[in-house]
Amino acid sequence: AKSIVLNQDPSLPQAKPIKLRDTIAFRGKRVKVNGWVHRLRSQKGMTFIELRDGTGYLQCVLTGDLPKTWDAQNLTLETSLSIWGVIAPLPEGKTAPDNHELAADFFEVIGQAPSGDEAFSNRITKDTGADLKADLRHLVLRGEVASAVLKVRAGVLRAFRKSYEDMGLLEVTPPCMVQTQVEGGSTLFAFDYYGEKAYLTQSSQLYLETCLPALGDVFCIQESFRAEKSLTRRHLSEYTHIEAELAFITFDDLLSHLEELMCRTLETVLTDPKVAPLIKELNPTFEAPARPFLRMTYEDAIQWLVEHQIPNDEGEPHKFGDDIAEAAERRMTDTIGKPIFLTKFPVEIKAFYMKKVDGDPRVTESVDCLMPGVGEIVGGSMRMDDLEELMGGYKREGIGAEPYYWFTDQRKYGTTPHGGYGLGLERFLAWLCARYTVRDCSLYPRWTGRCTP
Numbered sequence: 029a030k031s032i033v034l035n036q037d038p039s040l041p042q043a044k045p046i047k048l049r050d051t052i053a054f055r056g057k058r059v060k061v062n063g064w065v066h067r068l069r070s071q072k073g074m075t076f077i078e079l080r081d082g083t084g085y086l087q088c089v090l091t092g093d094l095p096k097t098w099d100a101q102n103l104t105l106e107t108s109l110s111i112w113g114v115i116a117p118l119p120e121g122k123t124a125p126d127n128h129e130l131a132a133d134f135f136e137v138i139g140q141a142p143s144g145d146e147a148f149s150n151r152i153t154k155d156t157g158a159d160l161k162a163d164l165r166h167l168v169l170r171g172e173v174a175s176a177v178l179k180v181r182a183g184v185l186r187a188f189r190k191s192y193e194d195m196g197l198l199e200v201t202p203p204c205m206v207q208t209q210v211e212g213g214s215t216l217f218a219f220d221y222y223g224e225k226a227y228l229t230q231s232s233q234l235y236l237e238t239c240l241p242a243l244g245d246v247f248c249i250q251e252s253f254r255a256e257k258s259l260t261r262r263h264l265s266e267y268t269h270i271e272a273e274l275a276f277i278t279f280d281d282l283l284s285h286l287e288e289l290m291c292r293t294l295e296t297v298l299t300d301p302k303v304a305p306l307i308k309e310l311n312p313t314f315e316a317p318a319r320p321f322l323r324m325t326y327e328d329a330i331q332w333l334v335e336h337q338i339p340n341d342e343g344e345p346h347k348f349g350d351d352i353a354e355a356a357e358r359r360m361t362d363t364i365g366k367p368i369f370l371t372k373f374p375v376e377i378k379a380f381y382m383k384k385v386d387g388d389p390r391v392t393e394s395v396d397c398l399m400p401g402v403g404e405i406v407g408g409s410m411r412m413d414d415l416e417e418l419m420g421g422y423k424r425e426g427i428g429a430e431p432y433y434w435f436t437d438q439r440k441y442g443t444t445p446h447g448g449y450g451l452g453l454e455r456f457l458a459w460l461c462a463r464y465t466v467r468d469c470s471l472y473p474r475w476t477g478r479c480t481p
């Protein structure tokens with residue numbers, strides 16, 4: 029049969045253009061919605077379109093002559109279109125998002141998506157491997173899970189900013205192009221900067237420290253870059269780093285602040301009507317951790333690993349001074365099953381700037397926060413505030429002090445006890461949303477060999 033072309037009925041009330049997040053409020057009124065075909069099925073002469081616009085989903089039904097049009101007959105997944113009609117609650121026994129559907133009186137295709145080999149459903153299937161999925165990240169994002177994680181990500185960023193605002197820290201935006209290292213030379217991305225050597229920042233910590241006398245306690249949410257050689261499920265080459273620095277505090281204050289920050293932020297997201305339902309979908313059993321978090325020294329962790337016969341990287345029993353490797357750390361965290369503040373790491377395995385514990389110069393006032401399923405999500409410490417000690421720190425790590433003159437100056441002009449930390453946003457999200465890898469928690473993740481799309 030020849031398809032028919034229909035026109036919009038001019039006698040109908042003017043339609044209000046709305047986003048799909050607002051559908052409940054506009055039930056019973058004639059609306060115009062725009063979006064992409066997320067699901068599609070035809071049944072008993074009717075066409076059911078689940079429309080997606082990024083803000084929500086809406087079932088739309090074409091009845092009467094509408095399903096007989098050429099456009100309806102040739103509709104494909106991911107076609108973009110506008111639909112006019114009235115949203116009404118669903119009859120008993122039917123299900124659709126928000127328990128309502130739009131009865132269309134007119135629709136218009138805007139961008140027809142391909143059918144056949146190039147059809148969206150043939151680009152990504154259940155059998156698409158991880159590599160191809162990474163190449164197709166731009167299409168994967170349209171899926172319900174990937175987009176839900178990114179919406180939670182936005183909510184978590186909002187919540188962190190709110191916590192900081194409420195806790196009295198000021199946001200700053202340090203540079204990404206720098207000439208100093210923070211966390212060791214082996215993971216630096218170097219590049220040519222007008223003939224000089226420069227790096228992509230590994231951490232904004234040193235810059236935050238310089239802000240204390242000028243702006244008080246500060247935080248930043250900035251990309252950090254690490255040329256990690258290993259392919260693990262929790263390492264990215266570029267990640268979003270939430271960092272803060274606080275003056276005139278003790279190590280205990282630092283731990284309390286961290287606990288406060290994380291608990292406040294979780295409370296905000298878990299009571300945010302836009303975010304909480306998504307977390308429930310992604311991680312149905314998630315519960316905010318109880319305070320106080322378990323505190324455990326590095327030395328006790330080594331003991332714990334020995335007792336539980338979890339070997340080090342050489343397959344031998346752990347001993348004081350070992351870096352606790354990712355696998356061992358995760359086994360310990362998963363066994364204990366709740367957040368852990370792991371404290372007081374040995375000087376040798378930590379960064380040049382960390383303050384030593386009073387009365388025990390083997391170890392530093394440092395903390396890693398470990399979460400079940402992920403392991404370390406925060407690394408922080410008190411900083412050396414003594415000039416001579418800092419010079420010794422550079423020396424121990426073989427770092428030339430010259431490029432750090434501005435950092436060193438902090439110890440000359442009114443030094444104070446101070447400390448801070450960095451939290452990896454993707455790791456926090458992997459924990460909160462129960463994702464296997466941090467790669468699923470970044471918009472366009474970068475890792476060893478992967479810089480596309």
Ligand code: 4AD
Nearest residue numbers: 231233254263264267271405406407448449450452
């Ligand atoms: O422990 P890190 O290296 O500490 C610092 O960079 C400090 N300078 C931060 C500070 O005190 N201001 O990194 C902090 C956190 C880690 O706990 C982890 O969550 C995250 O950053 N992180 C990574 N996340 C993803 N991919 C990587 N390659 C990461 N490296 C660190």
